[in-house]
Amino acid sequence: xxxxxxxxGLDLGGTNSVFGIVDKKANVVASVSVKTRGHGTAEQYxxxxxxxxxxxxxxxxxxxKIHAMGIGAPNGNFxxxxxxxxxxxxxxxxxxxxxxxxxKLGIPVALTNDANAAAIGEMAYGVAKGMKNFIMITLGTxxxxxxxxxxxxxxxxxxxxxxxxHVVIDRSEHARECGCGRKGCIEAYCSATGMAxxxxxxxxxxxxxxxxxxxxxxxxxxxxIAIAAAQGDQLAxxxxxxxxxxxxxxxxxxxxxxxxxxxxxxxxxxKAGDLLMNPVRKAYDENVLFNYKGKxxxxxxxxxxxxxxxxxxxxLGWEL
Amino acid sequence: xxxxxxxxGLDLGGTNSVFGIVDKKANVVASVSVKTRGHGTAEQYxxxxxxxxxxxxxxxxxxxKIHAMGIGAPNGNFxxxxxxxxxxxxxxxxxxxxxxxxxKLGIPVALTNDANAAAIGEMAYGVAKGMKNFIMITLGTxxxxxxxxxxxxxxxxxxxxxxxxHVVIDRSEHARECGCGRKGCIEAYCSATGMAxxxxxxxxxxxxxxxxxxxxxxxxxxxxIAIAAAQGDQLAxxxxxxxxxxxxxxxxxxxxxxxxxxxxxxxxxxKAGDLLMNPVRKAYDENVLFNYKGKxxxxxxxxxxxxxxxxxxxxLGWEL
Numbered sequence: 251x252x253x254x255x256x257x258x259g260l261d262l263g264g265t266n267s268v269f270g271i272v273d274k275k276a277n278v279v280a281s282v283s284v285k286t287r288g289h290g291t292a293e294q295y296x297x298x299x300x301x302x303x304x305x306x307x308x309x310x311x312x313x314x315k316i317h318a319m320g321i322g323a324p325n326g327n328f329x330x331x332x333x334x335x336x337x338x339x340x341x342x343x344x345x346x347x348x349x350x351x352x353x354k355l356g357i358p359v360a361l362t363n364d365a366n367a368a369a370i371g372e373m374a375y376g377v378a379k380g381m382k383n384f385i386m387i388t389l390g391t392x393x394x395x396x397x398x399x400x401x402x403x404x405x406x407x408x409x410x411x412x413x414x415x416h417v418v419i420d421r422s423e424h425a426r427e428c429g430c431g432r433k434g435c436i437e438a439y440c441s442a443t444g445m446a447x448x449x450x451x452x453x454x455x456x457x458x459x460x461x462x463x464x465x466x467x468x469x470x471x472x473x474x475i476a477i478a479a480a481q482g483d484q485l486a487x488x489x490x491x492x493x494x495x496x497x498x499x500x501x502x503x504x505x506x507x508x509x510x511x512x513x514x515x516x517x518x519x520x521k522a523g524d525l526l527m528n529p530v531r532k533a534y535d536e537n538v539l540f541n542y543k544g545k546x547x548x549x550x551x552x553x554x555x556x557x558x559x560x561x562x563x564x565x566l567g568w569e570l
Numbered sequence: 571x572x573x574x575x576x577x578x579g580l581d582l583g584g585t586n587s588v589f590g591i592v593d594k595k596a597n598v599v600a601s602v603s604v605k606t607r608g609h610g611t612a613e614q615y616x617x618x619x620x621x622x623x624x625x626x627x628x629x630x631x632x633x634x635k636i637h638a639m640g641i642g643a644p645n646g647n648f649x650x651x652x653x654x655x656x657x658x659x660x661x662x663x664x665x666x667x668x669x670x671x672x673x674k675l676g677i678p679v680a681l682t683n684d685a686n687a688a689a690i691g692e693m694a695y696g697v698a699k700g701m702k703n704f705i706m707i708t709l710g711t712x713x714x715x716x717x718x719x720x721x722x723x724x725x726x727x728x729x730x731x732x733x734x735x736h737v738v739i740d741r742s743e744h745a746r747e748c749g750c751g752r753k754g755c756i757e758a759y760c761s762a763t764g765m766a767x768x769x770x771x772x773x774x775x776x777x778x779x780x781x782x783x784x785x786x787x788x789x790x791x792x793x794x795i796a797i798a799a800a801q802g803d804q805l806a807x808x809x810x811x812x813x814x815x816x817x818x819x820x821x822x823x824x825x826x827x828x829x830x831x832x833x834x835x836x837x838x839x840x841k842a843g844d845l846l847m848n849p850v851r852k853a854y855d856e857n858v859l860f861n862y863k864g865k866x867x868x869x870x871x872x873x874x875x876x877x878x879x880x881x882x883x884x885x886l887g888w889e890l
């Protein structure tokens with residue numbers, strides 16, 4: 251039986267919840283955005299979202315045209331469709347969000363974490379088309395990962411596999427504190443936030459002049475570093491090299507796990523292109539085990555940043 | 571159609587090639603051992619092995635009673651049934667050993683690396699029965715690993731996934747050289763050989779008295795350290811603690827990848843039991859991400875060491 255013509259994708263972020271209605275050719279034919287915060291309970295959030303969805307669902311011919319819904323959300327657990335103890339959301343404990351949307355909309359709903367949704371999106375629509383083994387690395391506030399083995403997302407025993415951002419790369423006393431409560435996680439160095447930390451730390455330690463010094467410290471973003479590096483700012487270039495080296499050699503360690511045919515990088519810092527990726531590739535090649543040399547491609551996602559997360563979530567919906 | 575009653579398992583090691591004929595209840599009903607070296611070519615090795623196998627095949631009623639053969643071998647590639655560039659074997663390049671045995675014996679033959687075979691053996695006969703996500707760690711001359719995700723061995727894009735022994739745990743200038751040509755791999759610290767290196771290094775650096783000093787340096791084995799530790803030797807106990815801590819915290823990093831329900835340890839050093847495993851468990855609990863706390867069991871293989879490798883290989887044969 252042919253599937254109904256549309257799925258709903260939801261990219262649930264700490265600030266915005268972006269819904270898209272997506273057709274079989276990956277066109278986002280309608281979309282709506284709802285603030286994630288300020289609804290009080292999760293029940294009210296779902297009610298408010300469904301209210302906001304109504305016009306765009308009607309626009310495509312009503313709910314009977316919608317096959318299913320897919321959600322990408324922080325701390326999302328694919329196995330039970332719940333968001334569990336998400337530090338950046340307002341809802342404490344375990345929220346069975348897939349079930350709640352399914353009850354309200356009357357369609358099947360699947361949920362996974364945002365980096366896994368990105369990996370599914372790359373398989374369905376992006377550079378991972380046809381790949382059976384790859385690792386998705388998303389660089390944002392955190393460093394997320396979605397791991398695909400034998401064509402399947404790796405969820406592990408509990409639905410929470412693929413937290414490569416919390417691999418420890420510095421066990422010294424100088425290691426940075428991570429949001430997870432431990433120290434030295436790669437997330438604290440190579441996420442967008444981690445890059446800004448590097449800039450603040452180096453500006454404090456060094457006297458090198460830099461245009462980054464003109465930006466108020468707490469407003470400095472990875473984007474500023476990329477722009478400065480592109481303009482030839484020495485300190486910014488060194489930050490790109492440092493970030494790339496840490497990422498590249500850590501990915502070389504990850505190759506020992508699943509020997510992927512590609513690493514796919516996504517997120518704000520990747521907009522720097524070769525300024526980041528050249529040092530990543532150099533460090534990867536220098537550090538990877540001889541068995542794996544020359545095998546994995548280090549790629550940038552080609553999906554449009556704004557649509558990619560919604561597309562990833564929608565691809566999960568098509569799997570239902 | 572019911573499968574024929576026996577499979578052949580081959581544990582191909584650097585020194586000995588141990589063949590076992592195994593029934594459906596995991597009894598090794600007959601076995602024979604052949605030296606791995608000294609046959610000249612791989613062709614001659616296969617011929618000599620088949621000659622040695624003939625009497626035990628006849629013993630169970632001839633080759634028509636044998637369903638298949640499974641081989642566990644260093645640098646074994648499951649995808650093409652070849653041994654590829656194995657530094658500890660006499661045959662250079664790529665040896666299509668599965669095909670060669672299959673041609674000679676007239677039965678299907680599968681091959682994988684030794685640690686993967688051990689993982690398959692644990693799933694079929696050992697403590698991993700019924701598990702869908704676990705990581706096998708084998709401690710011997712090297713540190714091998716077999717990773718199971720969604721009930722399947724992780725082979726990666728090239729058949730060589732699961733080389734966790736080559737995850738780098740020390741990037742300092744003091745890092746130990748590893749057999750792979752790089753420095754700081756966990757194999758250089760936590761394999762049986764790595765433990766002996768720790769003993770030699772610490773005896774050189776420290777003045778602590780130890781019964782280990784009575785053993786000629788190049789004859790010292792991990793077994794001696796375990797025995798000395800059990801007898802209360804302080805230096806030996808500290809070596810067990812150090813090895814366990816490195817293993818435990820590195821396994822905590824591995825959890826970020828596949829969130830396994832268990833780590834299963836196998837090999838000589840595990841005979842030390844709690845002397846090794848208590849520090850492993852302590853370091854694992856102290857280092858693992860909060861998401862995973864209390865989830866993975868840290869287990870010892872319960873398969874008999876001598877038979878386990880043959881049983882693992884035979885389990886691969888049953889999959890054909």
